[in-house]
Amino acid sequence: MGMIKEILIDTSMDSLKMLPYLFAAFVLLEILEQYSGAFTQRVLSKVGKAGVAAGALFGCIPQCGFSVMAANLYAGGIISAGTLVSVFIATSDEALLILIGNPNAAGEVGALLTAKIVIAVAAGYLVDLFLAEKITMPKKGGTPYRGWDCHKEEEGILRPAWDHTARIFVYLFLFNGVLNLCVTIFGIEQLSAVLLGDTMIQPVAAAVIGLIPNCAASVILTQLYLEGAVSFASVTAGLCTGAGIGLAVLCKVNRNKRENLKIIAVLFGTAVAAGMLLELFM
Numbered sequence: 001m002g003m004i005k006e007i008l009i010d011t012s013m014d015s016l017k018m019l020p021y022l023f024a025a026f027v028l029l030e031i032l033e034q035y036s037g038a039f040t041q042r043v044l045s046k047v048g049k050a051g052v053a054a055g056a057l058f059g060c061i062p063q064c065g066f067s068v069m070a071a072n073l074y075a076g077g078i079i080s081a082g083t084l085v086s087v088f089i090a091t092s093d094e095a096l097l098i099l100i101g102n103p104n105a106a107g108e109v110g111a112l113l114t115a116k117i118v119i120a121v122a123a124g125y126l127v128d129l130f131l132a133e134k135i136t137m138p139k140k141g142g143t144p145y146r147g148w149d150c151h152k153e154e155e156g157i158l159r160p161a162w163d164h165t166a167r168i169f170v171y172l173f174l175f176n177g178v179l180n181l182c183v184t185i186f187g188i189e190q191l192s193a194v195l196l197g198d199t200m201i202q203p204v205a206a207a208v209i210g211l212i213p214n215c216a217a218s219v220i221l222t223q224l225y226l227e228g229a230v231s232f233a234s235v236t237a238g239l240c241t242g243a244g245i246g247l248a249v250l251c252k253v254n255r256n257k258r259e260n261l262k263i264i265a266v267l268f269g270t271a272v273a274a275g276m277l278l279e280l281f282m
């Protein structure tokens with residue numbers, strides 16, 4: 001009982017320290033999302049071949065809005081498959097916020113962002129050059145599909161920010177508690193071995209976790225990385241497939257299921273290849 005009590009206290013303190021920071025960050029992100037959404041949509045729909053690079057830059061902002069917007073724009077025939085893939089790969093969900101909020105890992109944000117942007121741009125242009133005709137089916141209109149949004153506009157700023165904060169806090173508390181218990185019982189080296197540490201298979205497993213269309217996946221991967229249980233290459237692979245709810249929205253609004261599966265396959269293959277290359281050379 002003493003061990004459980006100590007773990008609960010440590011987990012509570014670690015999670016509570018993040019609460020004010022997360023809320024402030026989500027307020028800023030909600031303001032950005034609500035007031036820059038129309039601008040981002042115009043940029044992505046008008047920049048043509050530069051859409052892949054623009055998508056990677058917009059996608060790395062840690063919130064669900066841009067991946068959802070990209071899915072809607074793609075379903076409406078506004079952006080290319082390469083731009084969609086670029087946004088999805090660059091999307092970091094809440095991982096960046098957790099890393100920035102951890103003093104020991106804040107310096108690694110730049111490396112992660114750089115890796116994801118480079119992978120996103122390279123994959124996006126390769127898709128548009130060589131795979132676009134095999135992936136994309138003709139689409140009607142040229143009007144963005146508006147069947148899904150992250151939240152209703154009338155909810156304002158504070159309510160969505162608090163909802164995001166509360167959800168991430170719960171994920172952090174639950175997963176940190178389980179992770180601290182495992183580290184206490186087994187030790188970090190054995191936990192890393194169970195998670196296929198120092199093997200080429202770990203990036204594959206991380207990429208599978210990243211495909212879960214929920215921010216819990218990025219929380220799990222980031223916390224495992226912070227504890228040293230997964231490598232930088234693996235967390236990069238997992239966060240490259242971790243497009244948040246963007247994948248779920250794509251499957252909802254784009255009716256061609258084979259097309260959706262091809263996009264997911266490209267996303268997964270890119271993440272695994274990038275993760276393995278990073279594992280080899282880092």
